[in-house]
Amino acid sequence: MGPQQQSYWSRGKGSPSLAHVPTPPPGQEDPLSHFHMDTLLMTTHNLLFGGTETVGTTLRHAFLALMKYPKVQARVQEEIDLAVGGARLPAALEDRSTMPYTDRVIHQVQRFADIIPMNLPHRVTRDTAFRGFLIPKVR
């Protein structure tokens, strides 16, 4: 997160996003465009649902693991204090390279928590031939 973004956030204002662009009123959408109210609602729904349970469950696993292994927790805390300090918020991408131990702990938590072991179900919208296989549309 850059300083400008941080200042927006501290004032309770995020940067402009998809939700700031006015959508055409219902009934007046361009049928060829993907930009209308239904899409905006589904995208928002996907982001909120896709992003809350997954992160919440991962964090619960992480907290339990760190409670069980206090030495690991102390080492992560030490690395955070050194790389980020107490005066600013962590910046996900910029700080990652200076926090290799924390990065590995997060990956290890995700590996053993394995919260979506069979992935999400997918289906094709029409019969699809792929590398010699036929993936049929379920009717």
Ligand code: HEM
């Ligand atoms: C630990 C955190 C997360 C895990 C384990 C996770 C896991 C997954 C998995 C397994 C898929 C299906 C991928 C596929 O179709 O092959 C997926 C898709 C998706 N995730 Fe996440 N996710 C996480 C965090 C998030 C967050 C934070 C967001 C949004 C802010 C999010 C939004 C989505 C969306 C929108 C899709 C559908 C993408 C598409 O089909 O085009 N996820 N996620």
